[in-house]
Amino acid sequence: MSIAPKGNAVCEDLLRVEEVTKIYDGTIKAVDNVSLTVASGEIFALLGGSGCGKSTLLRMIAGFEAPTQGKIFLAGEDITHLPPYQRPINMMFQSYALFPHLTVWDNIAFGLRRDHLPKEQIVARVESMLSLVQLSQYANRKPHQLSGGQQQRVALARSLAKRPKLLLLDEPLGALDKKLRETTQLELVNIIEEVGVTCVLVTHDQEEAMTMASRIAVMSEGHFLQLGSPDDIYEMPNSRQVADFIGNINIFDGIVEEVESDHVIVRSADCSHYVGYGMSGNSGRAVGVALRPEKILLSKEKPAGKYNWCDGEVTEIVYFGAYTTYHLKLNSGKLIKVQTLNNARDLSGNFSLGDRAFAQWSDLAMAVLTQ
Amino acid sequence: MERSSDGRVDAVKGQVMHKISNALRNFSAGRHLLIGVPYLWFLLLALVPLLIVLKISLSEMEVTSVSSMISWRQGWPTLKLNFSSYLFISSDALYVQTYLSSLKYALLTTLICLAIGYPFSYFMARSAKHLQPTLLMLIMLPFWTSFLLRIYAWKMLLVNNGVINNVLMSIGMIDAPLEMMNTPFSLMVGMVYSYLPFMILPLYANLSKLDLRYLEAAADLGANPFKTFWLITVPLSKAGIIAGAMLVFIPALGEYVIPELLGGPNTLMIGRVLWDEFFSNNDWPMASAVAVLMVLLIMLPMAIYNKYQSEQSGLNS
Amino acid sequence: MNSNMIKWCSRSWMFAVYFFLYMPIVTLVIYSFNDSQLVTVWSYASMRWYAVLMQDSDLIAAVVLSLKIASFSAIISVFFGILTAFALNRYKRFFGRMLLSSMASAPLVMPDVIVGLSLLLMLVSMQHWLGYPERGLLTILLGHALLGTAYATVVVTSRLREMDGQLDEAAMDLGCHPWQVFSLVTLPLLLPALVSAFLLTFTLSFDDVVLSSFLSGPGYSTLPMVIFSRARLGLNPSINAVATVTIAIVTIAVIASSFYSAQQERRRKREQAQAYSDANT
Numbered sequence: 001m002s003i004a005p006k007g008n009a010v011c012e013d014l015l016r017v018e019e020v021t022k023i024y025d026g027t028i029k030a031v032d033n034v035s036l037t038v039a040s041g042e043i044f045a046l047l048g049g050s051g052c053g054k055s056t057l058l059r060m061i062a063g064f065e066a067p068t069q070g071k072i073f074l075a076g077e078d079i080t081h082l083p084p085y086q087r088p089i090n091m092m093f094q095s096y097a098l099f100p101h102l103t104v105w106d107n108i109a110f111g112l113r114r115d116h117l118p119k120e121q122i123v124a125r126v127e128s129m130l131s132l133v134q135l136s137q138y139a140n141r142k143p144h145q146l147s148g149g150q151q152q153r154v155a156l157a158r159s160l161a162k163r164p165k166l167l168l169l170d171e172p173l174g175a176l177d178k179k180l181r182e183t184t185q186l187e188l189v190n191i192i193e194e195v196g197v198t199c200v201l202v203t204h205d206q207e208e209a210m211t212m213a214s215r216i217a218v219m220s221e222g223h224f225l226q227l228g229s230p231d232d233i234y235e236m237p238n239s240r241q242v243a244d245f246i247g248n249i250n251i252f253d254g255i256v257e258e259v260e261s262d263h264v265i266v267r268s269a270d271c272s273h274y275v276g277y278g279m280s281g282n283s284g285r286a287v288g289v290a291l292r293p294e295k296i297l298l299s300k301e302k303p304a305g306k307y308n309w310c311d312g313e314v315t316e317i318v319y320f321g322a323y324t325t326y327h328l329k330l331n332s333g334k335l336i337k338v339q340t341l342n343n344a345r346d347l348s349g350n351f352s353l354g355d356r357a358f359a360q361w362s363d364l365a366m367a368v369l370t371q
Numbered sequence: 372m373e374r375s376s377d378g379r380v381d382a383v384k385g386q387v388m389h390k391i392s393n394a395l396r397n398f399s400a401g402r403h404l405l406i407g408v409p410y411l412w413f414l415l416l417a418l419v420p421l422l423i424v425l426k427i428s429l430s431e432m433e434v435t436s437v438s439s440m441i442s443w444r445q446g447w448p449t450l451k452l453n454f455s456s457y458l459f460i461s462s463d464a465l466y467v468q469t470y471l472s473s474l475k476y477a478l479l480t481t482l483i484c485l486a487i488g489y490p491f492s493y494f495m496a497r498s499a500k501h502l503q504p505t506l507l508m509l510i511m512l513p514f515w516t517s518f519l520l521r522i523y524a525w526k527m528l529l530v531n532n533g534v535i536n537n538v539l540m541s542i543g544m545i546d547a548p549l550e551m552m553n554t555p556f557s558l559m560v561g562m563v564y565s566y567l568p569f570m571i572l573p574l575y576a577n578l579s580k581l582d583l584r585y586l587e588a589a590a591d592l593g594a595n596p597f598k599t600f601w602l603i604t605v606p607l608s609k610a611g612i613i614a615g616a617m618l619v620f621i622p623a624l625g626e627y628v629i630p631e632l633l634g635g636p637n638t639l640m641i642g643r644v645l646w647d648e649f650f651s652n653n654d655w656p657m658a659s660a661v662a663v664l665m666v667l668l669i670m671l672p673m674a675i676y677n678k679y680q681s682e683q684s685g686l687n688s
Numbered sequence: 689m690n691s692n693m694i695k696w697c698s699r700s701w702m703f704a705v706y707f708f709l710y711m712p713i714v715t716l717v718i719y720s721f722n723d724s725q726l727v728t729v730w731s732y733a734s735m736r737w738y739a740v741l742m743q744d745s746d747l748i749a750a751v752v753l754s755l756k757i758a759s760f761s762a763i764i765s766v767f768f769g770i771l772t773a774f775a776l777n778r779y780k781r782f783f784g785r786m787l788l789s790s791m792a793s794a795p796l797v798m799p800d801v802i803v804g805l806s807l808l809l810m811l812v813s814m815q816h817w818l819g820y821p822e823r824g825l826l827t828i829l830l831g832h833a834l835l836g837t838a839y840a841t842v843v844v845t846s847r848l849r850e851m852d853g854q855l856d857e858a859a860m861d862l863g864c865h866p867w868q869v870f871s872l873v874t875l876p877l878l879l880p881a882l883v884s885a886f887l888l889t890f891t892l893s894f895d896d897v898v899l900s901s902f903l904s905g906p907g908y909s910t911l912p913m914v915i916f917s918r919a920r921l922g923l924n925p926s927i928n929a930v931a932t933v934t935i936a937i938v939t940i941a942v943i944a945s946s947f948y949s950a951q952q953e954r955r956r957k958r959e960q961a962q963a964y965s966d967a968n969t
Contacts, residue, residue: 513710632919
């Protein structure tokens with residue numbers, strides 16, 4: 001067994017999932033013809049709501065479920081029908097699944113003992129894992145004597161102890177409270193990068209996926225909606241579903257008026273959109289224009305030019321501390337959200353309820369959604 | 372040298388293990404064994420005997436054995452069903468009366484257990500938290516001592532020259548001994564005494580989980596303690612009441628030992644009739660028919676209970 | 689009604705129920721030391737009936753038989769209880785799962801007389817066809833084991849249900865073969881439930897009179913059968929003595945086990961405190 005090279009150096013494909021389908025009870029398609037490759041050293045996230053099939057896919061990679069169709073390869077070897085105890089893959093479970101009758105030390109040593117490693121080697125490996133997750137002084141405790149964050153680290157150490165080729169994380173932060181999440185998230189990424197292990201994680205939390213993963217697959221109803229880097233998915237969602245799922249977004253329904261190689265013009269009820277990049281397809285097509293609230297500038301003066309602005313009435317102001325969200329009612333009756341950073345302490349000069357306001361944005365701020 | 376041969380042995384062992392585990396997985400022999408063994412066990416000891424009882428109840432008693440149900444006539448098997456036992460039971464007033472009085476005693480036992488057990492469980496669930504495990508253990512403790520001996524103890528207390536009569540007479544409260552033994556009273560005392568813990572345990576389990584905030588909310592909305600109890604606590608503990616009632620009613624219906632030791636010759640219960648038909652009259656078909664009807668009688672409340680449970684789980688999901 | 693009165697009411701109600709539950713047992717014990725031949729008429733305290741007990745060979749033989757049957761029955765019940773609970777808990781759908789689960793709970797709801805009668809009639813037909821088994825220890829054991837399996841299944845199933853299902857998968861994920869999953873993870877976690885299932889089924893068997901009466905043959909009388917036949921005839925001071933002995937054994941066992949578990953709890957707490965103080969220095 002070898003460890004992947006340190007750092008996130010991307011080598012050949014470590015995991016390859018080929019046209020995998022999982023059907024339960026002959027009718028329910030949990031995973032529908034999914035293919036993906038994960039490069040060595042990568043952190044890959046499967047993102048989606050509950051019941052989207054992400055957990056089933058993870059469980060098939062781990063070996064707890066057999067695909068109905070398709071194949072799974074690890075480092076070129078077909079592991080589709082290998083039982084979980086013969087796969088060089090380890091998983092960190094959502095509930096952590098720490099053995100309650102064993103100490104922290106024995107939990108971490110559990111997998112190593114199954115491999116019949118020499119005793120000195122087990123001791124050395126467990127000690128190094130304990131220091132990696134900074135739990136050396138808790139070695140003799142039982143899991144129930146640890147806090148949630150400590151349990152999570154034991155679970156991580158246990159799943160890393162066998163130096164798996166692939167680490168699976170099932171909702172790694174799901175059981176922690178919100179405050180603990182942020183610090184744990186960073187710790188987790190640091191440890192994974194330090195070890196250099198390739199990682200597939202499953203989460204329903206888009207922030208978690210974006211901060212941790214180098215690539216994300218957004219899943220719904222058993223198939224991938226979009227697969228790409230976090231900023232691809234955030235900035236360039238390819239469908240309304242993805243746009244809706246990731247963060248806050250305004251979507252204008254419109255008709256394509258002009259298509260050129262370097263720009264597209266879309267006409268919606270409240271304004272004309274000049275999108276600064278080309279797309280395929282003809283004019284006259286119905287599309288959606290997606291626009292993030294933080295990319296909109298709010299002003300009291302009417303902007304110059306005929307594209308990329310609209311006006312409306314401020315109907316609601318929600319103060320979040322670091323930023324404020326304004327709800328703007330456009331002339332057609334459509335509501336949009338605008339987010340402004342509160343980077344000055346003086347809030348005078350901001351808008352109040354009932355004010356007329358102009359919203360404007362740049363021609364590269366939008367994404368055209370064709371589906 | 373030794374080491375390498377060890378290594379080879381290990382490798383071979385590993386391969387063999389691997390093959391075995393693969394074989395197990397592929398034929399899922401483990402699964403078949405795990406399901407098959409208990410299946411066979413219960414099939415042989417639970418289902419087949421009941422079917423045999425059903426069969427014998429439809430047969431006729433011959434001198435030393437039961438007549439065969441299937442006879443061969445001109446090379447063809449002929450099914451011979453004999454409903455005489457059932458006809459006899461349904462036409463004989465004594466049997467009908469026995470079934471009815473069994474139902475009556477079982478129902479009465481359930482109601483008395485509920486009347487005693489509900490307030491008890493309620494108070495127990497409201498008592499100091501650190502006392503509750505001990506209080507609970509004290510309810511379960513008699514269960515570990517012989518049931519038979521506890522029934523015998525009541526016989527000792529209730530007979531005419533028994534402990535209760537002796538005490539009452541010695542302090543001058545009564546002149547002549549009270550006639551308590553071998554009456555419906557002594558039967559009910561024994562039944563309630565034996566089955567009370569079965570009522571208390573599910574009720575306590577239910578009531579101790581009751582969220583006190585519901586009661587606070589009810590009080591906050593203007594309900595007095597009695598209204599709160601009647602409108603909030605009792606409906607929320609319905610599941611516990613039903614579970615407790617089932618645990619008391621069903622075994623009470625078929626009880627044999629208590630009526631035999633405490634009930635005297637005049638208290639009619641089906642368990643005793645079955646026993647007598649079998650052991651005294653040696654009438655197997657009749658005993659079997661009594662048993663079959665008893666099973667039917669038990670299945671009715673069971674079916675209602677199962678329906679209630681599936682409705683509950685349907686509501687929760 | 690003020691809260692003091694409610695408190696008084698609840699206390700006296702609880703006291704009355706405990707009095708009702710324990711008064712017969714206490715009376716039974718007290719009168720076992722009564723010298724009189726008339727069980728309920730107190731003459732003076734003596735150990736007379738215990739001496740009689742030591743000479744009562746029927747009773748001693750019955751105790752030995754009951755202990756034998758109860759031990760075997762408990763072992764068999766726990767074994768089949770584990771299998772049944774696993775089959776029902778592990779495999780959510782297989783042909784006839786409903787049938788298995790209702791067969792496993794049937795002995796719990798059927799009156800003893802029906803279970804006894806049906807088993808006996810089956811054994812009689814078996815004997816008719818196969819010439820085996822003779823009625824005696826084995827047939828009583830079968831009846832008790834059937835009843836015990838049903839109870840053991842309930843105990844094991846409830847423990848399995850509250851166990852984290854991901855533990856099995858975690859063990860497999862870390863390299864356990866299926867049988868290692870069972871021996872290294874499931875069995876140790878199941879052990880407390882198995883101990884209580886054993887004690888429960890032992891007690892059930894040791895206590896049973898109805899099944900034994902149906903299933904025993906000539907020369908095989910269990911302790912409850914002997915007590916029952918004597919109690920049917922009337923009051924018998926030897927029963928008081930037997931009762932006192934069994935109550936004493938049960939009480940000692942219960943006190944010892946609760947003392948042991950309290951000690952375990954204290955030790956666990958001490959270790960925990962130790963671990964926390966170690967972590968802080």
